[in-house]
Amino acid sequence: MNWMPAVIFLCVCVAIALIRVAVGPTVPDRAVGLDTINTIIVSAMVLLGAAFGEPLYIDIAIVYALLSFVTTLFIARYIERGRF
Amino acid sequence: MLNAVTYVLIGIGLFFNLMAGIGLLRFPDVYTRLHAGTKCTTFGSIFLVGAVVLQAMAGWISGGWAAEESTLALRGVIAVAAILLTNPAGAHALARAAHRSGVKPARAIVDDLEEADVRD
Numbered sequence: 001m002n003w004m005p006a007v008i009f010l011c012v013c014v015a016i017a018l019i020r021v022a023v024g025p026t027v028p029d030r031a032v033g034l035d036t037i038n039t040i041i042v043s044a045m046v047l048l049g050a051a052f053g054e055p056l057y058i059d060i061a062i063v064y065a066l067l068s069f070v071t072t073l074f075i076a077r078y079i080e081r082g083r084f
Numbered sequence: 085m086l087n088a089v090t091y092v093l094i095g096i097g098l099f100f101n102l103m104a105g106i107g108l109l110r111f112p113d114v115y116t117r118l119h120a121g122t123k124c125t126t127f128g129s130i131f132l133v134g135a136v137v138l139q140a141m142a143g144w145i146s147g148g149w150a151a152e153e154s155t156l157a158l159r160g161v162i163a164v165a166a167i168l169l170t171n172p173a174g175a176h177a178l179a180r181a182a183h184r185s186g187v188k189p190a191r192a193i194v195d196d197l198e199e200a201d202v203r204d
Contacts, residue, residue, distance in 0.1 A: 001090060001139055006132070009098050016105030020117070028114045028182035035174055036108055036121035039167060040101055043129040046163050050136040050156065058159040062166050069170035076174075076181035 003051035010044040031075045038068035086142055093135035100128030113190035114182045122175035126167060133164040 014037050021033035042065045049057030107120025137160040143153035183197060 001087065006094050006098060010101060013098075013101045013105045016102075017108050017121070020108045026114065026182075026187055028178060028185070028187055029117065031178055032114060032117050032121050033108060035171075035178065036104055036125055039122075039125040039129060039171060040104070042163065042167060043097070043101070043125075043132040046133050046136055046160060049159075050139065053152070053156075055152075055155040055159055058156065058163055062159065062163050065163065065166040065170055069174050072174035073177050076177035079178075080181040080184045 001050070003047050007044050007047050007051065010040055010047070013040050014044075027079055031072070031079065034075075035068075035072050038064070038072070042068075086138070090135045090139055093131045093138065097128040097131035097135065100124045100131070104128065114187050115179060115189055118175050118179055118182075122171055126171045129167050130164055133160050133167075136160050137164075 017033050017036045017040065021030050021037070024030040024033060042061045045061035045064065046058055049055060049061065101124065104121050104124035107124065108117050111117045111120055137157050140153040140157035140160065144151050144157055147153060184201075188195065
């Protein structure tokens with residue numbers, strides 16, 4: 001199996017989402033772009049774990065998914081109240 | 085045969101992730117962008133991780149009980165479970181925060197949710 005082209009394609013998707021993070025007119029727009037990038041990176045890490053045969057990379061993907069969820073919740077709370 | 089199925093799964097996953105990026109660029113306001121960015125990446129991630137799990141399961145079956153691929157398959161399932169649990173909750177929190185901070189949907193005339201919030 002050749003996994004690396006899929007990973008490179010996911011990097012292109014991350015670049016497209018980064019345009020929205022840079023341009024985004026409001027703060028929630030940028031947060032949405034960041035959330036999308038997080039999910040794409042998790043699946044890219046799982047593919048990398050399969051490509052190199054390293055189960056450790058998938059552990060890192062799981063921890064990254066949970067930490068990015070906490071980050072998203074904190075950003076949403078900050079947008080909602082104007083403070084933490 | 086197995087490799088063909090895996091490539092089809094990867095193709096579906098990559099297509100949906102690309103749709104997420106394009107929708108994030110093309111849609112007019114925060115709520116529609118959330119719609120594209122969250123649902124498409126969740127669906128695409130299921131198929132991408134599913135391809136990895138399928139390939140690892142094949143290695144597990146052919147390599148005996150203590151094969152190296154067993155950890156790959158089980159951790160892949162845990163990763164997709166983490167994505168499925170956290171992604172909709174994060175999107176809901178973001179949409180709620182955007183609405184309460186005063187971002188209006190594009191070309192919206194009536195906002196029923198705001199009236200319901202005022203009534204409470």
